[in-house]
Amino acid sequence: MLAAYAATQSETDPLSGLVVGDRPAPEAPAGWSVVDVRTAGLNHHDVWSLRGVGLPADRLPMILGCDAAGTDADGNEVIVHSVVPSDGWRGDETLDPRRTLLSELHQGTMAEQVMVPTANLVPKPAGMSWETAACLSTAWLTAYRMLFTNSGVQPGGTVLVQGAGGGVATALIQLGRAAGLRMWATSRDAARADRALEIGADRVFGSGERLPERVDAVMETVGAATWSHSVNSLQPGGTIVIAGATSGYDPRKGELNKIFFKQLKVIGSTMGTRDELAQLARFVQAAGIDPVIDSVLPLDKARDGFAKMVDGDVFGKVVFTLH
Structure with a gap:
């Protein structure tokens, strides 16, 4: 074969x-x-x-x-x-x-x-395209668990996605928008920033740019390069969900003082369960999301x-x- x-x-x-x-x-x-x-x-x-x-x-x-x-x-x-x-x-x-x-x-x-x-x-799900179905098992499942199982953010809350463009990042933006979250993203590339806005991001900022207000949760897959920005972007009691570190695993500053003083939560997230994949598929179909x-x-x-x-x-x- x-x-x-x-x-x-x-x-x-x-x-x-x-x-x-x-x-x-x-x-x-x-x-x-x-x-x-x-x-x-x-x-x-x-x-x-x-x-x-x-x-x-x-x-x-x-x-x-x-x-x-x-x-x-x-x-x-x-x-x-x-x-x-x-x-x-x-x-x-x-x-x-x-x-x-x-x-x-x-x-x-x-x-x-x-x-x-x-x-x-x-x-x-009946009627789901084969192309959509092929997107869900890894990047979209990772995003689903990060956002809905681990972030604790309620509809109307604000989420920052570090690094617009990859499969997980685009899934986070589309899922969050469909669920009533205010989705912000960062990007080093103007064209990718424009695309992120087209697929549902409310605002896109330059990498490391100071945000106009602090967010409820940060979705972190970039790692070392964005770690300090992620910590500094959270409101007290907020959550960083980390599912990858494409720029490296060892940030220059651990920011431990800010994590304990602001009572931040850092949650590791890996893939998802079969049941979460079934829930994701039903949600994507019901919400009419086209990955x-x-x-x-x-x-x-x-x-x-x-x-x-x-x-x-x-x-x-x-x-x-x-x-």
């Missing part, structure tokens, strides 16, 4: 290890299902895998991809939940210290077929999508189509 997979890894030239070619079709054991993939989404996780981060070389070749939507063996339209807990785990699968994502231990979603635990299949999609490409052109992400030339999601 056709698949996009990591054959080798390179920290400096990740595309050198990407192959779009034939891989064996999966055969599902008991408790697992094979899904005929209609659409698959690209994430930074896939580029990191090609760089050798989070994917040991002894697991190569590895089909990439965490996001997918398709049909199961009974013809049901489903969305794939990519967090796979260890055998016997009960409860929130994101808290399992031995959890993995598809494409880390088990083959990923960028293929004509993917094998997943049957419990990881979520019904695709921002940068481009839609056939899987045999996957290299073009990966190149856009490596070059930082993506606003929203890149989606690959099959069948």
Whole structure:
């Protein structure tokens, strides 16, 4: 079957290890299902895998991809939940210290077929497009948990999103706007700032710019470069939800004095549960949200999508189509 997979890894030239070619079709054991993939989404996780981060070389070749939507063996339209807990785990699968994502231990979603635990299949809402469904499993699920499970912000509250443009950031803006939150964002790029306003941000500020008032919560995925700004942007008792650190994990100043003096909350957030993915899918459909999609490409052109992400030339999601 056709698949996009990591054959080798390179920290400096990740595309050198990407192959779009034939891989064996999966055969599902008991408790697992094979899904005929209609659409698959690209994430930074896939580029990191090609760089050798989070994917040991002894697991190569590895089909990439965490996001997918398709049909199961009974013809049901489903969305794939990519967090796979260890055998016997009960409860929130994101808290399992031995959890993995598809494409880390088990083959990923960028293929004509993917094998997943049957419990990881979520019904695709009737009428939802395949392209929308392919956006939800990773970036949008991460945003949903950050905003609705962990931030504590009520409708009418103000949320700052650090770094407009990526899949998580665009999802946060669109979800927050639909839920009645006032969504602010930061950006270093004027064109991305304009796009953020177009998709629902109330205001966009330059990176590090002083805000006209302090916010209830900050959604932080940038890390070291924006940490002090995030802390300084919060009103007393506010919350930083951190789900990534693309600029590094070690800020120059920890700002601990401000965190305890202002009684701020710092909450780590990783992906989401199967139940949260089902809730997200229903919300997106009911609210009529169309996720921002940068481009839609056939899987045999996957290299073009990966190149856009490596070059930082993506606003929203890149989606690959099959069948």
